[in-house]
Amino acid sequence: MIGSHYVYWLTFALMMIGLYVVISHGNLIKKLIGLSLFQVAVFLFYISLGKVDGGTAPIITEGTQTYSHPLPHVLILTAIVVGVATLAVGLALVVRLFESYGSLEEDEILQRDISDRDTTDRDGVAS
Amino acid sequence: MTVIEVLSGVLLAAGGFFVVTGAVGLVRFPDFYTRIHAVGVTDSAGAGLILLGLLLRTTEWEVGLRLLIIMLFMVITSPTAAHTLAQAARRDGVPVWRAGDARR
Amino acid sequence: MTAFVLVNISLFAILGATALAITRMRALYEATMLTALFSLVTGSLFVLLDAVDVAFTEAAVGVGISTVLLLGVLSLTRSREAVTPRRRRLPAALVVLFTGGTLGYAAQDLPPFGSATTPVRDHPVTETYLYQSQQDMGIPNTVTSVLASYRGLDTLGELVVVFTAGVTVLLLLGPLTRRNRPVKRDLVLADYRVLRVVSGVLMPFILLFALYVLFHGDYGAGGGFQAGVIFASGFVLYGLVFGLDRVQQVLPQRVLWVLIPLGLLLFMGLGVATVLLGGSFLDYDTLRPDDPAAGQRLGILLVETAIGLTVATVMTSVFFSFTGRGASR
Numbered sequence: 001m002i003g004s005h006y007v008y009w010l011t012f013a014l015m016m017i018g019l020y021v022v023i024s025h026g027n028l029i030k031k032l033i034g035l036s037l038f039q040v041a042v043f044l045f046y047i048s049l050g051k052v053d054g055g056t057a058p059i060i061t062e063g064t065q066t067y068s069h070p071l072p073h074v075l076i077l078t079a080i081v082v083g084v085a086t087l088a089v090g091l092a093l094v095v096r097l098f099e100s101y102g103s104l105e106e107d108e109i110l111q112r113d114i115s116d117r118d119t120t121d122r123d124g125v126a127s
Numbered sequence: 128m129t130v131i132e133v134l135s136g137v138l139l140a141a142g143g144f145f146v147v148t149g150a151v152g153l154v155r156f157p158d159f160y161t162r163i164h165a166v167g168v169t170d171s172a173g174a175g176l177i178l179l180g181l182l183l184r185t186t187e188w189e190v191g192l193r194l195l196i197i198m199l200f201m202v203i204t205s206p207t208a209a210h211t212l213a214q215a216a217r218r219d220g221v222p223v224w225r226a227g228d229a230r231r
Numbered sequence: 232m233t234a235f236v237l238v239n240i241s242l243f244a245i246l247g248a249t250a251l252a253i254t255r256m257r258a259l260y261e262a263t264m265l266t267a268l269f270s271l272v273t274g275s276l277f278v279l280l281d282a283v284d285v286a287f288t289e290a291a292v293g294v295g296i297s298t299v300l301l302l303g304v305l306s307l308t309r310s311r312e313a314v315t316p317r318r319r320r321l322p323a324a325l326v327v328l329f330t331g332g333t334l335g336y337a338a339q340d341l342p343p344f345g346s347a348t349t350p351v352r353d354h355p356v357t358e359t360y361l362y363q364s365q366q367d368m369g370i371p372n373t374v375t376s377v378l379a380s381y382r383g384l385d386t387l388g389e390l391v392v393v394f395t396a397g398v399t400v401l402l403l404l405g406p407l408t409r410r411n412r413p414v415k416r417d418l419v420l421a422d423y424r425v426l427r428v429v430s431g432v433l434m435p436f437i438l439l440f441a442l443y444v445l446f447h448g449d450y451g452a453g454g455g456f457q458a459g460v461i462f463a464s465g466f467v468l469y470g471l472v473f474g475l476d477r478v479q480q481v482l483p484q485r486v487l488w489v490l491i492p493l494g495l496l497l498f499m500g501l502g503v504a505t506v507l508l509g510g511s512f513l514d515y516d517t518l519r520p521d522d523p524a525a526g527q528r529l530g531i532l533l534v535e536t537a538i539g540l541t542v543a544t545v546m547t548s549v550f551f552s553f554t555g556r557g558a559s560r
Contacts, residue, residue: 004343006236009335010243016331017250024323027312029259029304033266036297037250040273043289047282052352053345057283058373059451060365068281069351070360070373074382077374078389080288081456081542084297085396088549091304092403095556098308105313200436207429214423 007048014041026106028094032087039083046072135183142176149173158224159216163209170205235279242276257312259305267298283452284374287444291457295464296546299471303553368527370449378454379531379538383513386534387498390541394495397545404552420472430472437465445539449528455535459542466547475554487548494541501533 018041021034050072058070094104101109145168152165178198185191224230249269256262270293277286342349351357364376378386421427441461448454470478502513510517515530 003236004346005338005341007239007243007344008338008341010240010247012331012334012338014243014246014250015334016327017247017254019330020323020327021254023326024319025254025312025315026319027259029301029308030262030312033253033259033262033301036266037253037269040269040289040293043285044273044276044280047277047280047285048344049341049349049351050282051280051345052347055281057281057452058361059283060361060371060373066347067361067373069357070377071351071356073282073285073374074378074386076282076285077288077378077454077456078386080285080292081460082389082392082396084292084300084460085393085545085549087297088300089396089399089403091300092400092552095304095307095553096403104309107313107316200433203429203433207425211423211426214425 008045011041011045011048014044017041028097028104028106029091031106032090032094035090036083036087039079043076043079046076131183135180138176138180138183142173142178142180145169145176146173157228157230159221160213160223163213163216167205167209170201170209174201174205239276239279242272242279245272246276257314259310259312260302263298263301263305266301267294270294270297284372284454284457287452287457288460291460291464296460296467296550299464299467299550300553303550307553307556366524368524368531370528370531372449372451372453374452375448375454375531375535376527379534380513380515380527383502383534386538387502387513390495390498390538393545394491394541397491397549400549400552404556421474427472430468434465434469437468438462441465441539441543445535446532448535449531455538456542458535458539460546462539462543463546463550467550470550470554475551479551482547484548484551487544487551490540490544491548492541494537494539494544497537497540498534501530501537505530 015038018034018036018038021037022031025031025034050069052066052068055066055068056064058067058073060067097109098104101112103109103112149165149167149169152168153162156162156165175198178194178201182191182194185194246269249265249272253262253265253269256265270289273293274286274290277283277289346352360373360377360381364370364373364381368376368380370376441458444453444461445455445458448458466478466482469481501515505514505517506512508517513530513534515527516523517526518529519526
């Protein structure tokens with residue numbers, strides 16, 4: 001059991017480290033880093049499902065009979081590039097947030113939002 | 128087991144040894160400049176010897192050519208990286224370690 | 232305990248140690264460099280798991296582009312993280328333990344690692360992808376044939392996501408209007424003479440390598456996505472060393488704005504062309520009715536070029552946006 005499933009459990013451990021960073025850390029860039037750790041662990045999980053014992057890379061050559069499954073490779077290859085594109089969007093949002101709030105910490109940003117709302121309520125002026 | 132195979136095995140083992148010494152140096156050396164030196168050993172001696180060892184094992188000339196090209200680019204890029212790092216540290220005023228100083 | 236298992240476990244150990252170090256590190260520059268290391272080690276694991284194409288992409292994206300983007304954002308913002316308060320740690324740990332436990336429990340139902348008789352393996356589509364593809368199009372790299380032909384529509388969707396992400400970054404960070412004032416240069420990498428000369432010499436080789444990867448994708452690891460990322464990293468290197476102005480003289484923003492949708496339009500236009508020729512969407516057989524395999528190869532080449540074009544230009548213009556933002560403030 002352990003011998004045949006160890007790769008899955010190791011990828012889950014990596015995934016959980018990423019998830020922990022996303023949930024516990026307040027810094028937005030650190031959250032994005034954690035998200036990419038999580039993402040890479042998911043990639044590893046997919047690829048490990050496609051692996052066949054004694055297989056080679058799915059490039060057809062003469063004299064080879066066993067190949068690992070190409071489908072997970074295709075899905076993950078595109079997912080990596082999509083992943084960096086979405087990371088860029090996240091980082092662009094972080095830059096804009098920093099420019100308007102002067103902070104990257106989730107708590108401070110929320111705090112400023114709440115105090116802004118309080119002042120507008122008291123003055124009765126819409127911002 | 129031909130002579131070529133033995134020779135390539137020796138080269139690969141030597142390359143692996145240099146990679147390990149580079150890693151040890153990275154942990155043990157006292158300051159930034161000496162650590163760059165350790166990393167340089169990993170890149171040039173370690174990777175170079177491993178590539179040479181692999182070159183002896185190739186049977187197709189296309190693969191050998193690719194290994195040679197990789198070696199050429201390693202020879203160009205890794206000293207550049209080490210040099211630029213050291214120069215940047217120098218500009219930034221990172222002090223050089225002298226015998227007797229504390230590790231940093 | 233074979234050597235394969237041993238190497239596997241040691242690579243996973245390095246990954247785990249790196250990930251733990253990233254969680255503990257409050258200096259974000261260092262965390263970013265460790266993230267690059269994480270990607271590189273993952274790339275080695277991908278090679279071990281026979282996914283050479285994926286390893287290639289991960290190495291180019293994880294070490295090249297995403298590190299540069301993270302560093303660019305750090306230079307625009309703050310690179311020091313606040314201490315994570317204790318009250319945030321406990322709920323996170325609980326969630327992680329619960330999710331991890333559930334996943335680990337569910338993993339018992341997965342087929343054993345490396346098994347040759349998984350449902351995916353036994354499905355008839357595997358036969359098609361691995362062996363039928365040799366008659367259908369005669370391309371040795373099955374990843375390329377699945378990516379560009381069998382699942383071409385899927386890839387088109389992914390490319391649309393990349394395109395949309397690129398446009399979103401442009402909208403968020405500009406530059407939608409060209410500023411004509413001189414840009415302040417605080418990056419003085421071009422003052423390092425060795426670096427300047429070497430990156431100038433390397434630039435054409437990087438672009439040549441990207442073209443090789445693009446057109447060699449049928450026979451070995453490579454293809455449009457990898458080529459696009461390598462192409463972009465060539466321009467990113469040039470921009471990092473010589474500054475945004477110099478690289479925009481070579482590749483003006485206006486040209487990028489034309490090229491970004493061009494790749495996507497080429498891909499979609501090819502699909503429409505195959506429909507007009509009497510086939511289904513992205514069925515390249517119709518390109519050469521007398522020789523369907525040659526038609527498939529032509530279609531795959533065009534699609535890979537389109538992917539490479541859009542990915543390269545999106546990545547380059549995202550980099551321009553981040554660096555341009557820094558220079559304009």
